[in-house]
Every structure is written in structure tokens, then in C-alpha cells.
Amino acid sequence: MAKKKWILAGWMILLVALMGMTVVGCGKQPSSTLGPINTGLAPDEVDIQKFAVLFPHQYDSFMKNAEMSTVGTKYGGNLEKDSHLEKYPYLKTLFAGYAFSLEYNEDRGHVYTMHDLATIKRVTSLPNGKKQVGSCMTCKSAEVPGMIQKMGLDYYSTPVEEHLKNMNHGMSCSNCHDPQTMKLRVVQPAFIDAMKRRGEDVTKATQQQLRTYVCAQCHVEYYFNPTRQGEVTFPWDKGFTPDQMEQYYNEIAATQNKFTQDWKHPLSGAPMLKAQHPEFETYQGSIHQINGVSCADCHMPYTKEGNQKISSHQWTSPLKQMQQSCTVCHREDVDTLRNYVISKQDLTFEMLNKAGSANEVAAKSIEKAVQAGATDADLTEARKLHRSAQWHWDIVAAENSMGFHNTPLTMNTLSKAIDLANQATMAAAKAGKFNDIPAPTPYSDYINERLSTQGWPKDKGVKMPPSDMSWK
Amino acid sequence: MDLSKKVKVGILSVVILLAAAGAATATMHAVTHDSSFCASCHVMQNYMASWEHSSHREVAGCNDCHTDQRNYLAKTYSKATAGARHAFMNVIQPPEHLKMVESSKEVVQRNCLRCHDSLVEKTRLAEQEAESDRKFCFDCHRSTPHGRERPSPP
Numbered sequence: 001m002a003k004k005k006w007i008l009a010g011w012m013i014l015l016v017a018l019m020g021m022t023v024v025g026c027g028k029q030p031s032s033t034l035g036p037i038n039t040g041l042a043p044d045e046v047d048i049q050k051f052a053v054l055f056p057h058q059y060d061s062f063m064k065n066a067e068m069s070t071v072g073t074k075y076g077g078n079l080e081k082d083s084h085l086e087k088y089p090y091l092k093t094l095f096a097g098y099a100f101s102l103e104y105n106e107d108r109g110h111v112y113t114m115h116d117l118a119t120i121k122r123v124t125s126l127p128n129g130k131k132q133v134g135s136c137m138t139c140k141s142a143e144v145p146g147m148i149q150k151m152g153l154d155y156y157s158t159p160v161e162e163h164l165k166n167m168n169h170g171m172s173c174s175n176c177h178d179p180q181t182m183k184l185r186v187v188q189p190a191f192i193d194a195m196k197r198r199g200e201d202v203t204k205a206t207q208q209q210l211r212t213y214v215c216a217q218c219h220v221e222y223y224f225n226p227t228r229q230g231e232v233t234f235p236w237d238k239g240f241t242p243d244q245m246e247q248y249y250n251e252i253a254a255t256q257n258k259f260t261q262d263w264k265h266p267l268s269g270a271p272m273l274k275a276q277h278p279e280f281e282t283y284q285g286s287i288h289q290i291n292g293v294s295c296a297d298c299h300m301p302y303t304k305e306g307n308q309k310i311s312s313h314q315w316t317s318p319l320k321q322m323q324q325s326c327t328v329c330h331r332e333d334v335d336t337l338r339n340y341v342i343s344k345q346d347l348t349f350e351m352l353n354k355a356g357s358a359n360e361v362a363a364k365s366i367e368k369a370v371q372a373g374a375t376d377a378d379l380t381e382a383r384k385l386h387r388s389a390q391w392h393w394d395i396v397a398a399e400n401s402m403g404f405h406n407t408p409l410t411m412n413t414l415s416k417a418i419d420l421a422n423q424a425t426m427a428a429a430k431a432g433k434f435n436d437i438p439a440p441t442p443y444s445d446y447i448n449e450r451l452s453t454q455g456w457p458k459d460k461g462v463k464m465p466p467s468d469m470s471w472k
Numbered sequence: 473m474d475l476s477k478k479v480k481v482g483i484l485s486v487v488i489l490l491a492a493a494g495a496a497t498a499t500m501h502a503v504t505h506d507s508s509f510c511a512s513c514h515v516m517q518n519y520m521a522s523w524e525h526s527s528h529r530e531v532a533g534c535n536d537c538h539t540d541q542r543n544y545l546a547k548t549y550s551k552a553t554a555g556a557r558h559a560f561m562n563v564i565q566p567p568e569h570l571k572m573v574e575s576s577k578e579v580v581q582r583n584c585l586r587c588h589d590s591l592v593e594k595t596r597l598a599e600q601e602a603e604s605d606r607k608f609c610f611d612c613h614r615s616t617p618h619g620r621e622r623p624s625p626p
Contacts, residue, residue: 206603207596292605297612302595309592328612331619 037182045179046142048172055182057305058173061313065109066466069320075345075402076317080467082106087451088353088397089441090360094390097266099126100274107277107400110315111469113140114170118471123160131159135230138190139218142172145187157229164471176214184210188217194234211294212280219279219295221245221395225257233257240281242395242413246388249273261387268366268424269376270383275394282399286406293329301325341404348396348403349451351414355393357440358421362386364440365425369432382427389420507533513558515566519618526617537583537617538576550579577608584609 039054052059070077084104085091095101103121117123117140123132135156138144147163148155155163178185186192186202191213195202205213224230237252238244253259261271283289288298299316301324302309318325319341322334330337366382392413396403403410429435443451511520523529528537535541540550554576561567572580585598588609592598597609610616 206605208603208605208607292607292611302597304591307591308594309597311595329614331615 039180039182041179043178043180044146044174046146046169046172046174048142048169051173051179055173057308057310058313061303061310062173063111064314065111065316066469067109067314068467071320073317073319074342075349076106076319076400078108078316079106080108080112082108087447088356089443089447090353090356093267093360093363093441094356094393095274096363098263098272098274099132102126110171112467114167114471115469117160118164131161133224133230134158134160134163135224135232136160137163138188138232141167141170142174143167143169145189148189153229153231156224156231170469170471175217183207184214186210186213186217190222190232190234191217191220194236197237208292208294211296211300212283215295215299216280219277219400221276221278221281221398223249223253223259223262223273225253226259227257236281240284241409242392242416245278245281245395246273246391265363265386267363268383268386269370269379270366270386270390272387273391273394275391275398278395278399279401279405282395282401282409283405285409289406297329298325301328344407345402345404348407348410348414351411351418352393352396352402353443355389355414355417355421356397358418358425359386359390359393360440361438362389362421362424362428364438365428365432368434368438369428372432372434374428374431378431379428382424382431385420385424385427389417389424392417392420507535510534513562513566515562515570519570522618525619528617532583532587532617536587537580539583540579541583541586580610581608 039051041050041054045051048059048062065078068078068080070079082105084106085101091104092101095104099122102125105116105120108116117137123136126132133156137160138156144155151158173179173182175187176184184207186205192202202209202213220234222232222234225233233253235245235248235253238248249259262274263272264270265272279295283295296311298318300311300313301318301321303312303324304310312321312324319338322338326337327334332340362382363386366379366386369379369382396410396413396417399405399410425437429437507520507523510516519534523534535551538554540546585592589598599606
């Protein structure tokens with residue numbers, strides 16, 4: 001029986017050898033090193049300095065949002081009080097009778113949210129001593145979700161002035177991160193509710209979705225719901241396109257929530273809608289969105305700190321950092337791609353101004369019809385058209401990428417704006433029985449020249465030191 | 473022949489078979505190890521060409537990215553299954569455009585991480601059990617290493 005033992009032994013050796021090969025064959029394996037983080041911070045921590053100690057790279061990157069410059073961008077960049085009212089001469093007519101005709105500026109870095117809120121004329125200088133409501137602050141500070149929890153709907157109706165006295169923090173890490181685990185999360189009640197009405201539970205969103213959703217907490221269209229003390233509400237029940245949101249306003253907001261208008265236009269008498277920064281909505285259906293590219297891919301590209309990658313926390317125009325933001329995916333050289341983007345923005349800008357001027361003509365025509373004796377009944381149609389025309393213009397004007405995020409949709413929306421505005425003008429002329437149509441405010445030679453030669457930002461290509469961030 | 477003899481012969485033949493298979497596997501790995509092997513098929517030549525011009529030419533061959541490198545068995549399995557599919561398709565009807573199948577993506581992703589994990593370890597890119605809609609390294613590094621233009625083979 002000795003032989004059998006040998007054979008058995010042979011088998012064992014073979015087995016061991018095979019297993020050995022399996023083990024030796026192991027090359028260096030990736031070790032999953034991003035284990036669960038535990039910061040030891042309170043679950044409702046908002047103080048950015050507490051995070052700074054733990055994540056110095058991300059904090060330093062965050063503080064770069066203070067850097068002021070327009071390098072490499074024609075329509076965006078980080079600028080202080082870069083006035084829309086100056087750039088678009090028709091704007092004062094379009095926003096007549098509304099706070100946006102007092103002061104309206106290009107957006108800038110996240111470190112300035114509270115300073116800009118506390119100093120803008122729409123908050124400080126409302127006519128007749130009116131006080132701006134707390135709703136406006138909803139997207140400016142990390143303290144807000146906690147305040148809403150504590151105060152309920154009273155948070156929204158309390159004047160900004162009152163709130164400012166008790167607040168110490170602007171935007172912070174906790175707007176997007178769970179302070180204990182640093183996992184991405186959303187905290188904005190308006191966003192969570194709006195997505196719930198669409199049948200999606202965003203508190204269970206995947207990490208990849210959150211790379212867009214954290215931004216969609218604020219970079220979206222909204223209104224103040226009058227039946228709930230001005231609660232911030234997103235109009236997405238019917239969809240994200242300008243037409244679907246308009247339909248929501250006309251059919252749901254107007255009836256269920258008694259929200260019929262943002263203000264009444266003093267020239268045309270139409271009940272108007274004001275659009276606000278609809279970056280998230282505009283992005284839907286774009287070439288990048290359908291390819292799964294997130295806001296963070298372009299606006300928070302990976303950068304190298306030493307021999308570590310981190311996500312950039314300097315949110316600004318990606319055209320300033322195309323090497324990181326675009327050319328990992330795109331192989332065109334940076335200048336070719338930038339010129340292409342700017343040429344698309346130029347096309348958008350031209351159409352935007354045509355649509356803006358067409359709306360100005362519509363408003364003035366309706367005013368003229370009133371002066372010529374047309375009655376409210378005669379003007380119902382013209383007013384309806386003006387409201388819709390200006391909405392279509394504004395949803396593009398208020399968007400911050402000058403058409404880049406979704407150029408085909410943007411162009412489609414602007415052509416509707418022009419068509420609707422012309423229809424409004426014709427309806428007014430018919431009602432007022434006149435045919436000398438009023439002219440829009442011309443661009444001054446000064447503005448024209450600047451726009452055509454170098455773009456609007458006054459300090460093109462200039463970096464500036466951080467400006468005042470305080471608001472107390 | 474008595475029973476124990478039958479058993480012995482049986483066992484011996486199994487051992488010989490295994491040895492042969494082992495040698496064949498080793499030979500298979502030796503042959504397929506070299507990147508130029510992959511280009512022996514016409515459809516693969518574009519990928520060879522783009523790789524030759526990439527920054528990875530000196531540091532990573534085809535198999536460093538495309539073969540499951542976790543262990544010898546996995547390596548053999550991934551070569552055998554993918555190899556059989558490629559050979560089969562190559563005979564039946566070589567496709568005009570190639571595209572990685574889903575299981576290949578997981579293999580390549582693991583290999584990117586195998587070499588680069590220290591660079592990305594502080595970000596969620598290093599997460600192994602990621603969600604189904606997560607991004608692969610090459611969703612952003614779209615031209616690593618094959619370049620963006622991948623014309624169909626002539």
C-alpha cells in the first residue's frame with residue numbers, strides 16, 4: 001500500500017502547488033483606502049473652521065473662491081458688482097416696477113454669498129420701507145436648514161434684516177457634506193420636497209447623482225409660495241423645460257398655491273414671472289448630461305495637491321481651468337475648445353439681446369395701447385403673450401452659462417421668446433389701432449464697442465485680490 | 473488488470489493531463505503576455521498603434537490593463553474567456569468597431585487602481601464597491617491610452 005501513499009502525496013503536492021500559484025500570482029492589489037470617515041464633529045456642525053483643521057486641502061481650495069478674476073472668460077468669471085443693468089440697456093424696462101431694476105449683478109464666488117446678500121439694494125433699499133423676506137437667504141448660508149427646522153415656516157417670512165443679527169456663517173462644508181462622515185448629502189428642504197413630488201427620494205441618491213444634486217439645491221428656478229408664508233418652492237411637477245415650468249406656474253402654482261405673479265408690470269399691466277439661475281434645469285437633456293457628466297466633473301475637477309488628487313472646491317468658470325475641467329475628456333487643445341465655446345456663447349448673446357429688445361417693444365406697445373384707449377378686455381391676449389415671452393427670455397438671461405450648458409434648448413427657448421413678444425406687440429397694436437411700433441432702447445456706442453471687441457467684463461484677464469467678504 | 477492497477481493508470485493519466493494543461497497554460501501565458509501578440513489580429517491593430525504612442529507604452533502592456541491580475545486563476549480565466557470570444561468573433565465576423573464589454577470594464581478599472589491607488593486614495597475614486605452608476609477612470613481619461621479617435625479597422 002506504500003504506492004497509494006505516494007500517489008496521495010503526489011496529489012497533495014499538486015494541489016498545494018496550484019494554490020501556491022494562485023497566491024504568488026497576486027500582483028499588488030489596490031487597497032480600498034477611502035474607508036469610512038469619522039470626523040468627530042457634531043451632526044449639525046456648520047463652522048467652516050472646524051472642517052479646516054481636518055481637511056486643509058479642500059479648505060484652502062474653498063478659500064480660493066475669494067480670488068477675483070475674469071481670466072479666459074468672456075461672459076462669466078468672478079467679478080464684484082458686475083452690473084447686468086448696465087450691460088443690457090433694455091433691462092430697466094423689462095424689470096420696471098420690480099426690485100431687480102434696483103440692482104442686478106453677475107454671480108461670483110461662494111465665499112461672498114452673505115456679503116452680497118447683505119449689501120444688495122434689493123435687500124437694503126426696497127421702496128416704501130418694505131423689508132425683504134428671509135426666503136432670499138435660503139441659498140446663502142449653511143445655517144438655514146437648521147433655522148428652518150427650528151422656526152418652521154416663520155423662517156421664510158422673517159425679514160432678512162432680522163435674521164442677519166443672529167447669523168455667523170455663510171456657505172460651508174455642511175451645505176453638501178454630512179459633517180460626521182463627509183459623505184455628500186442634500187439638506188435643502190425645497191429640493192428634497194420638489195424631487196419627492198416628482199417621485200424621487202434624493203436622500204437615497206447615489207454618489208454620482210449627488211455630484212449634480214448638491215448643486216441643484218441652489219442653482220435652480222424657484223418661487224415663494226404665498227399659501228405657506230413664502231416658502232421657497234421649485235416648479236418641477238411637470239418637468240424641467242421652460243415650457244413645462246411655465247405650464248406648472250399657470251396650472252398648479254396659480255390655482256393650488258395662489259401664486260399668480262412675481263409682480264405686475266407697470267407698462268404692460270401683465271402678471272409677470274421672474275426666472276432665477278436655472279442651471280440644473282437647463283442642463284437636463286444636454287449632451288453632457290445624457291453622457292453622465294456631472295456639475296462637479298466640470299466645476300470641481302480633480303487637481304493634484306502634492307501626489308494626491310483632490311476635488312477642486314473653487315467653483316468658478318471652467319474656462320479658467322480647462323486643462324483640468326475639459327481636456328481629461330476632450331483632446332482638442334485648450335484654445336480651440338475655448339474659442340468654440342465662446343463662439344457658441346456669442347450666438348446665444350446675440351439672440352438673447354434680440355429677445356430682450358423684442359420684449360421691451362412688447363411692453364411699450366401694450367402701454368401705448370392703454371394710452372390709446374384699449375380696455376383690459378382688449379388687452380387680455382397681449383398681456384398673456386407678454387408674460388410668456390418675457391419668461392422665455394428670462395429663463396435664458398438668468399441662466400449663468402450664456403447658453404453653454406444646453407445650447408440647442410437655449411436657442412429654441414429664445415426663438416419662442418422672440419415669436420411670443422412679436423405676437424404680443426401685434427396684439428397690442430391691433431387693440432390700440434396703431435401701426436407706429438415703439439422702438440427699443442438702443443445700445444450705446446460705448447456698450448456696443450465693448451461687447452463686440454472684448455466681451456463685457458471690464459477687467460478682462462485681470463486677477464484681483466479678494467475683496468470684502470464680511471457682512472456683519 | 474486488477475482494480476488497483478486501473479486506479480494507478482487512471483491517476484497517472486490525470487496527472488499527465490494536468491501537467492500538460494499546466495504547461496499549456498504556462499505557454500499560453502508566455503505567448504499572450506507580449507503586447508505584440510494582441511496585434512496579431514487585424515482588428516486589434518488600431519489599439520496597438522494608439523497604445524504605442526501613449527504614455528503607458530513603457531509602463532503597461534495590454535495585459536497589465538486588460539487581464540484580470542488578481543491571481544493566477546483569475547488571470548487564466550479572463551484570458552481564456554476573452555480569448556475564446558475574440559478568436560470566435562474574429563473567424564465569424566470581425567466587427568467594424570470594438571467596444572469593451574461590461575465585464576472587461578471592471579477588469580480594466582481594477583488595473584488602473586492597482587497601479588494608481590496611492591494617487592486617488594483620498595477620494596471616492598478609490599472605492600471598490602462603488603454604485604452601479606459610478607464613473608470609471610476612463611470615463612474621464614477618455615484617451616488613456618488609446619486616443620480619442622478610434623477609426624474602424626481598414
